[in-house]
Amino acid sequence: MSVLLYMIPLALLLGLIGLGSFIWSLKTGQYDDLDGAAQRILMDDETDNSSKN
Amino acid sequence: MAEQNISGEPVDHRPLTTTNTPSPVTPYVRKNENGENHLVLMVDGVNCAKCIQKIEGTLRKIPQVTHARLNFSTRRLNLNWTGPAEFAEFLCAKIGSLGYTCTPFSPETFESNENKETRFLLLSLAVAGFAAGNIMLLSFAVWFTGANEMGVGTRDFLHWISALIAIPSITYAGRPFFQSAYKVLRAGHTNMDVPISVGLILTTAMSLFELVTHGTHTYFDSAVMLMFFLLIGRYLDSRARANAGQAARDLMSLMGGTATIIENGVTRTVLVRDLQPGMTVIIAMGERIPADCIIITGQTEIDSSLITGETMPVTANVGDHIASGTLNIAAPITARILRSADESQLASIVTLLERAEQSQAKYVRLADKIARLYTPIVHLLALITFISWIMLGHMAWQPALMIAVTVLIITCPCALALAIPVVQVVAISHLMKRGILIRSGNALERLAKIDTVIFDKTGTLTLGKPTLCNKADIAANTLQIAASMACHSRHPLAQALASAYDGPLLEMTVTEHAGRGLSATHNGRDIKLGRRDWCGASNLPSQPDYLEIVMAQPDTTPVMFLFTDRLRPDAIATINTLKQRGLKIMLLSGDRHEITAKVARAACIDEFRAGLNPDQKFAELEGLHKTGHQVLMVGDGLNDTPILAGADVSMAPASGIDIARNTASVVFTGDKLVPVLQALDAARFAQTLVRQNIGMTIIYNLLAIPLAMAGYVTPLIAALAMSSSSIMVTLNAFRIRRLK
Numbered sequence A: 001m002s003v004l005l006y007m008i009p010l011a012l013l014l015g016l017i018g019l020g021s022f023i024w025s026l027k028t029g030q031y032d033d034l035d036g037a038a039q040r041i042l043m044d045d046e047t048d049n050s051s052k053n
Numbered sequence B: 001m002a003e004q005n006i007s008g009e010p011v012d013h014r015p016l017t018t019t020n021t022p023s024p025v026t027p028y029v030r031k032n033e034n035g036e037n038h039l040v041l042m043v044d045g046v047n048c049a050k051c052i053q054k055i056e057g058t059l060r061k062i063p064q065v066t067h068a069r070l071n072f073s074t075r076r077l078n079l080n081w082t083g084p085a086e087f088a089e090f091l092c093a094k095i096g097s098l099g100y101t102c103t104p105f106s107p108e109t110f111e112s113n114e115n116k117e118t119r120f121l122l123l124s125l126a127v128a129g130f131a132a133g134n135i136m137l138l139s140f141a142v143w144f145t146g147a148n149e150m151g152v153g154t155r156d157f158l159h160w161i162s163a164l165i166a167i168p169s170i171t172y173a174g175r176p177f178f179q180s181a182y183k184v185l186r187a188g189h190t191n192m193d194v195p196i197s198v199g200l201i202l203t204t205a206m207s208l209f210e211l212v213t214h215g216t217h218t219y220f221d222s223a224v225m226l227m228f229f230l231l232i233g234r235y236l237d238s239r240a241r242a243n244a245g246q247a248a249r250d251l252m253s254l255m256g257g258t259a260t261i262i263e264n265g266v267t268r269t270v271l272v273r274d275l276q277p278g279m280t281v282i283i284a285m286g287e288r289i290p291a292d293c294i295i296i297t298g299q300t301e302i303d304s305s306l307i308t309g310e311t312m313p314v315t316a317n318v319g320d321h322i323a324s325g326t327l328n329i330a331a332p333i334t335a336r337i338l339r340s341a342d343e344s345q346l347a348s349i350v351t352l353l354e355r356a357e358q359s360q361a362k363y364v365r366l367a368d369k370i371a372r373l374y375t376p377i378v379h380l381l382a383l384i385t386f387i388s389w390i391m392l393g394h395m396a397w398q399p400a401l402m403i404a405v406t407v408l409i410i411t412c413p414c415a416l417a418l419a420i421p422v423v424q425v426v427a428i429s430h431l432m433k434r435g436i437l438i439r440s441g442n443a444l445e446r447l448a449k450i451d452t453v454i455f456d457k458t459g460t461l462t463l464g465k466p467t468l469c470n471k472a473d474i475a476a477n478t479l480q481i482a483a484s485m486a487c488h489s490r491h492p493l494a495q496a497l498a499s500a501y502d503g504p505l506l507e508m509t510v511t512e513h514a515g516r517g518l519s520a521t522h523n524g525r526d527i528k529l530g531r532r533d534w535c536g537a538s539n540l541p542s543q544p545d546y547l548e549i550v551m552a553q554p555d556t557t558p559v560m561f562l563f564t565d566r567l568r569p570d571a572i573a574t575i576n577t578l579k580q581r582g583l584k585i586m587l588l589s590g591d592r593h594e595i596t597a598k599v600a601r602a603a604c605i606d607e608f609r610a611g612l613n614p615d616q617k618f619a620e621l622e623g624l625h626k627t628g629h630q631v632l633m634v635g636d637g638l639n640d641t642p643i644l645a646g647a648d649v650s651m652a653p654a655s656g657i658d659i660a661r662n663t664a665s666v667v668f669t670g671d672k673l674v675p676v677l678q679a680l681d682a683a684r685f686a687q688t689l690v691r692q693n694i695g696m697t698i699i700y701n702l703l704a705i706p707l708a709m710a711g712y713v714t715p716l717i718a719a720l721a722m723s724s725s726s727i728m729v730t731l732n733a734f735r736i737r738r739l740k
Helices: A003-027 A033-038 B012-019 B050-061 B086-099 B106-146 B152-175 B176-187 B193-211 B219-241 B248-256 B345-362 B366-391 B397-411 B414-432 B439-448 B457-461 B476-486 B493-501 B573-578 B593-604 B614-626 B638-646 B658-663 B675-709 B715-738
Strands: B037-046 B066-073 B076-081 B100-103 B258-263 B267-273 B280-283 B293-298 B298-303 B314-316 B333-337 B437-439 B452-456 B462-468 B509-514 B515-524 B525-532 B545-552 B561-566 B584-588 B607-609 B631-633 B651-652 B666-669
Touching: A003 B106, A003 B219, A033 B050, B012 B493, B037 B086, B037 B280, B037 B345, B050 B086, B050 B631, B066 B293, B066 B333, B076 B525, B076 B573, B086 B100, B106 B715, B152 B176, B152 B219, B152 B314, B176 B193, B176 B219, B193 B219, B193 B366, B219 B397, B219 B414, B219 B715, B267 B366, B293 B525, B345 B614, B345 B638, B366 B397, B366 B414, B366 B561, B397 B476, B397 B715, B414 B437, B414 B439, B414 B675, B437 B439, B437 B675, B439 B584, B439 B675, B452 B457, B452 B614, B452 B675, B457 B462, B457 B593, B462 B493, B476 B493, B476 B515, B476 B525, B476 B545, B493 B545, B493 B561, B525 B607, B561 B584, B573 B584, B573 B675, B584 B593, B584 B614, B593 B607, B614 B631, B631 B675, B651 B658, B666 B675, B675 B715
Parallel strands: B452 B584, B452 B631, B584 B607, B631 B651, B651 B666
Antiparallel strands: B037 B076, B037 B100, B066 B076, B258 B267, B258 B280, B280 B333, B293 B333, B298 B314, B437 B666, B462 B561, B509 B515, B515 B525, B525 B545, B545 B561
16 A cells, blocks of 8 residues: 555646646636637648737 | 828818717727737627638738737737827728728726636636545545455545645635625625535534544545535636626716817817806817707708717708717807706716616526525524434534534535526527627526517617618719719718729729818819709709718719618518517617608517607616516617616627617627527527526435435535536536527
């Protein structure tokens, strides 16, 4: 059972990384326009790349 | 705006643009922190990636534009640029030339609380989700290993980790509930957040106690999962909530400003609010009429689109009364003030509007109604459980409290908290994809209950802009010449004439004569296009039902172009379907009786009232309310705003004036009237789904409460019950997408 001693913290750490990246993506406005993101895949690449909000 | 027409004369388009687009966009421009201009526009007609690319691509090519991003979900275009704020008009025209219509947004009224609160809820939701997932992982191990296989030490270890995750995350993510519960308790009331907070805190505390005493069951997982589901509901609810309208205040700003008066032959500038009856004012072309007055000298055209929604300018002569808030679009006039600004028509609309906005607050949301019943029942049941186990079951207080807490957990309005907001959010986003913007989940609830629809005439039933209706009678080359001239003017009729012709235009030098018309020379012939008396064609048969432009060429009979405002293309079909749905349809208009009757007949509306001023319109609404009717008002003009605000639900076309749009609970885009029907159908279906969902949660509670009170609910059962009921109501909500 001693495997739990590092497996559980490891699992939690991975979870925390997930949480952290979600918060990061939320704060950079990546959830502001989900439908638009789906449409933008279809667009040709532009030279002007001001996609960040 | 240093635009020049071909003859080299500078043309001031500023005043006349207001007759085409309901309001100029410059007032909506804000400065952002980098000193750039910022503007949010709602763009109509965007439906694919190409549109995004076309709009953004075109705008980004303009060197001044520093940021152009179109949000496809909300149809909002965020624009930043450097230089003068007035550049906005050009940018809008640019978007218009691509074939999209755009209307400005005042960011303050629309999304002030959206950002802060919704974002905080989403963060809490993320934390709760993380905690719930991880604790569940550990709990599974406890639940599914027999007591013999797992030692007490291992179980305690897993429980301790759960506690370590649960307590900080409940402290962080439970704040929305704790804060709200604290607030109402301090005010001596109660709401849904009180049992939630009590449940969360008691569960955590009892679980901690169990942990210390090496108990078998801890309920950290239940508490965190409960919080997670509740936060989903809360988050969706906050997205569906409307912001309080501040239409009256927007309107007041129209009454500000100054006016030029003549006193003893000398002109002087005074504040509009200092105008007194009897004063003589000079009203320049493009100026708003400061107060109700009567024309002394000059002949002009008055655009009263802001007040009546009537987009066709009306000719005004000496002796005619003109109302405050209307716009002088053709020629300068002098006029005598009849009433001070405070007593003028505009002021009376403001008063009405304020009254209407105050009367709105009475509506109680279904969720709140349920909460009022729910809270005492749940607390009572938990208390009964606790006391009965001690008194009748002779149990120690700790296990009895534990059972009482499970009653609280299991009855916690998890599915109930989701039942309404999920349906509303799905319905709102479903409608948004069809160009219908619902300002609040509230509006959906009320929309489902209406039994009467009141339409305004101009701009609502009709398109609100003139269209050429005798095109078939006009020779092609005559139309070509006329359109080539008309495209140089911003007058609404001239624009209608220009847009009726789609062939190649002729190059010519055109001069605009304010208030009269346009003149040009083509192939050595002088051509006039404008008012009939100016074109020397007073003897043409008069056409009282139509608006007209006359074209005169030497040695030929003058040609008349007749214009009328058309019904929205699907108005008849929509109204008939609304009638089939059992709704009472009414038309209220400020326009003349004959015209209103004609439109009513054309649109198959049996009941109509004509010649109503805003007070009378509002009185009609109050009459309907007194007889117990639930009213949907569809209107677009300033004269409609009190009734828009006072009606149970209101809809405004995006082409309507800004104040009407801000007042209305639903805004729809496009030329069609069918959004009224779509919104109504979606609202009714949403209401059915809400009722089904509430029914489901009640059944669930009827099954779960006896179990919980009997003490049979383990953390596993609580988790299963909570998640299954939540998933059920969510899936049910998505059925709304089946609607067309």
